[in-house]
Amino acid sequence: MIARRLDFAGTLLFVFFTACASGERVELLLRGGLVYDGSGAEPSLTDVGIDGDRIVFVGDAAAKGVSAETVLDVAGLMVTPGFIDMHSHAVLDEDYGRDGTAFLYQGITSVIVGADGGGTPRLRERFEQLAKDGIGVNAIAYVGHAAIRREILAMEDRAPTEDELQAMRDLVRQGMEEGAFGLSTGLFYTPGFYAETDEVIELAKVAAEYDGIYDTHDRDLGASYKGVGYLESIKEGIAIGEASGARVIFSHFNAQGAHNFGRAPEGARLIEEARARGVEVAAAQHVYTATQSNLAAYAIPRWASAGGREALLERFQDSETAARLDIETMEMLAIRGGASKILIVDPRPELNGRTLADVASGWELDAARTVRRIITEANASVMNLDLYDIENTWFLAQQEWMMTCTDGRNPRPDQAISHPRVYGAFTRKLSQFVLDQEHIAMPFAIRSMTGLAAEFLHLEDRGFLREGYVADIAVLDRDRIRDLATYENPKQYSEGTVHVLVNGALAIRDGLATGILAGTPLLRGGEAVKH
Numbered sequence: 001m002i003a004r005r006l007d008f009a010g011t012l013l014f015v016f017f018t019a020c021a022s023g024e025r026v027e028l029l030l031r032g033g034l035v036y037d038g039s040g041a042e043p044s045l046t047d048v049g050i051d052g053d054r055i056v057f058v059g060d061a062a063a064k065g066v067s068a069e070t071v072l073d074v075a076g077l078m079v080t081p082g083f084i085d086m087h088s089h090a091v092l093d094e095d096y097g098r099d100g101t102a103f104l105y106q107g108i109t110s111v112i113v114g115a116d117g118g119g120t121p122r123l124r125e126r127f128e129q130l131a132k133d134g135i136g137v138n139a140i141a142y143v144g145h146a147a148i149r150r151e152i153l154a155m156e157d158r159a160p161t162e163d164e165l166q167a168m169r170d171l172v173r174q175g176m177e178e179g180a181f182g183l184s185t186g187l188f189y190t191p192g193f194y195a196e197t198d199e200v201i202e203l204a205k206v207a208a209e210y211d212g213i214y215d216t217h218d219r220d221l222g223a224s225y226k227g228v229g230y231l232e233s234i235k236e237g238i239a240i241g242e243a244s245g246a247r248v249i250f251s252h253f254n255a256q257g258a259h260n261f262g263r264a265p266e267g268a269r270l271i272e273e274a275r276a277r278g279v280e281v282a283a284a285q286h287v288y289t290a291t292q293s294n295l296a297a298y299a300i301p302r303w304a305s306a307g308g309r310e311a312l313l314e315r316f317q318d319s320e321t322a323a324r325l326d327i328e329t330m331e332m333l334a335i336r337g338g339a340s341k342i343l344i345v346d347p348r349p350e351l352n353g354r355t356l357a358d359v360a361s362g363w364e365l366d367a368a369r370t371v372r373r374i375i376t377e378a379n380a381s382v383m384n385l386d387l388y389d390i391e392n393t394w395f396l397a398q399q400e401w402m403m404t405c406t407d408g409r410n411p412r413p414d415q416a417i418s419h420p421r422v423y424g425a426f427t428r429k430l431s432q433f434v435l436d437q438e439h440i441a442m443p444f445a446i447r448s449m450t451g452l453a454a455e456f457l458h459l460e461d462r463g464f465l466r467e468g469y470v471a472d473i474a475v476l477d478r479d480r481i482r483d484l485a486t487y488e489n490p491k492q493y494s495e496g497t498v499h500v501l502v503n504g505a506l507a508i509r510d511g512l513a514t515g516i517l518a519g520t521p522l523l524r525g526g527e528a529v530k531h
């Protein structure tokens with residue numbers, strides 16, 4: 001927009017020529033909403049004009065003579081940039097998750113995939129397929145350390161040779177060349193766990209060459225068995241960033257386990273200290289007290305998985321090894337609050353929705369043998385109830401470097417019980433942390449979901465509600481916004497999401513998903529992959 005100041009009869013007049021159209025007509029006008037721009041600034045009552053996939057006007061439409069083909073009256077509603085989910089397991093490659101509806105109903109318009117070390121380095125192939133099949137939200141991807149390590153070293157518990165390390169570097173480079181935003185690791189999991197810090201530094205250096213991010217599910221998080229410890233684990237993540245030059249984000253940052261309740265300020269202090277010495281470190285959170293992962297990760301010591309699944313099953317068969325394993329499994333479960341806190345969310349109907357303790361008593365086995373029997377058939381998705389201290393989570397929400405994530409994976413259609421976060425993480429943060437309990441203010445919360453994330457991602461034209469930016473927009477009813485998904489009944493969309501625009505298209509209109517697949521894979525820097 002160009003503003004020209006005219007002096008007229010001693011009065012200052014401002015004449016505006018909109019960039020949107022010389023005729024001042026736009027395709028869509030969101031009229032009279034309370035607009036949060038994503039920066040953390042206080043909101044203002046104003047209109048938002050959209051043409052194609054861009055925001056072309058923010059201001060008083062009537063005063064500026066801007067009209068529109070379609071006007072949506074959003075008076076009384078919040079208008080925000082579309083939310084960015086900084087750590088998701090959105091199942092975009094399958095028909096049951098492709099539309100992203102569970103995310104859209106939280107106001108989310110972009111999700112990060114390839115987290116926890118799992119992202120493929122063959123990103124072009126994946127993105128072209130996603131663009132061809134269509135997706136409901138934008139996808140941003142990391143290349144994954146575990147995926148690469150598995151390819152080069154299988155499940156071996158050893159350091160790579162120099163040649164192997166070079167092969168791993170080459171795959172990180174391929175991922176970055178093909179548009180990844182950075183490198184993710186899951187050092188808590190196998191095979192990521194088998195990597196020494198130096199290996200990760202070497203690979204993160206490649207990501208850093210491309211202005212890439214180092215995203216980590218760090219090694220310990222506080223509930224790791226014979227782990228490095230809650231604080232050492234954070235120090236390792238920071239050190240990897242410092243040594244590689246990549247900016248660091250801690251996925252789902254928190255302190256796990258009852259023994260770490262109240263300790264989040266200690267972890268936060270490490271991040272503050274690193275930031276003070278110029279390391280770019282940030283984090284993301286969801287606001288549930290339960291995690292979701294897999295049974296082997298929670299109940300099988302890492303040494304037992306070395307060599308892969310067949311080697312693990314052989315160890316189960318050896319009575320001496322199995323006896324040692326069972327002792328360690330019980331110790332691992334104790335760290336997590338016991339078998340009654342492990343809720344199985346695997347699709348197997350005889351397991352879904354039952355605690356490990358419940359299954360064990362039904363089978364008349366102890367918890368360790370139950371774990372072995374379940375895993376002998378197949379590893380299982382599980383939740384760990386009450387692993388996080390909600391007061392820790394409140395504290396972390398108040399940090400200026402804290403973004404927001406779902407960490408959510410769409411449940412399969414035949415899976416009754418799964419983690420509710422895929423349906424409600426963002427709306428829960430807004431309804432509970434902002435509106436009900438007032439731990440953070442609305443502009444601050446919105447920023448944690450939008451502008452802060454976009455700036456960290458170096459996403460040039462998203463994350464803010466400004467002229468020239470892509471029209472990823474959420475329109476929310478402050479009086480109705482809330483998550484409905486519960487642990488008992490998780491498959492429920494959030495409420496209070498009135499309209500959601502993805503790349504300028506209405507993916508939710510008047511509270512109803514339109515079914516349009518308006519998302520696109522985004523290459524590093526923000527360029528869309530078009531089909």
Ligand SMILES: [Zn+2]
Pocket residue numbers: 116217251252
């Ligand atoms: Zn994770």
